[in-house]
Amino acid sequence: MTDAASPSYTLRPATPPDVEGARRVMLDTIYRDFGYGYVPAWHRDVVEITATYLDDPRHLLLVAVHDGEVVATTGVRSGGPVHPPHPRWLAERYPPVTTAQLVRVYVSSEHRRHGLARTMVHSACDFVAATPGYDSIYLHTDVNVPGAEAFWRSMAKEVFDARATGEHGQGVGTVHFEIPMPVGGDRGDASRSA
Secondary structure, three states, X not given: OOOOOOOOOEEEEOOXXXXXXXXXXHHHHHHHHHOOOOOXXXXXXXXXXXXXXXXXXXXXXXXXXXXXXXXXXXXXXXXXXXXXXXXXXHHHHOOOOOEEEEEEEEEOHHHOOOOHHXXXXXXXXXXXXXXXXXXXXXXXXXXXXXXXXXXXXXXXXXXXXOOOOOOOOOOOOEEEEEEXXXXXXXXXXXXEEO
């Protein structure tokens, strides 16, 4: 994004100084967009960012930085859906060691519609393709969040629509997706300007 109307962003793997800014973006999204707030069983990585993402070479937290501030995040961590609450067949389809799960694809509201999420997801998928041991890219989303369903349907293939099961409780519209594995991480480096 280089035209004068678009702000400039730097996309890169998170470093220790980014942790508080990344946590702020994540918690703002969880409270404002999801409306149910922090749930320890679902959001432990938000508190333990360093241990979850920075200390594990098979995990990644990408950040988008604008004017020195973290304004977007995208995470990769090994592991698929867990049974319960998810169906056993789904957990078996995505074993924890060979599945890369995309998580925390969040953009601060004032920085949306600049292509950040899409660019960060592509970079995260390239990281997965270049990391030995992964053979699938999995994610789930709450499709009640405005724009979430359309965004993921434009990039991923639906595996299971769990809205009827209520697996995450009343009012949470979970849909599970898979993204095709990129061949050879061909879209470039995770560290770039947008």
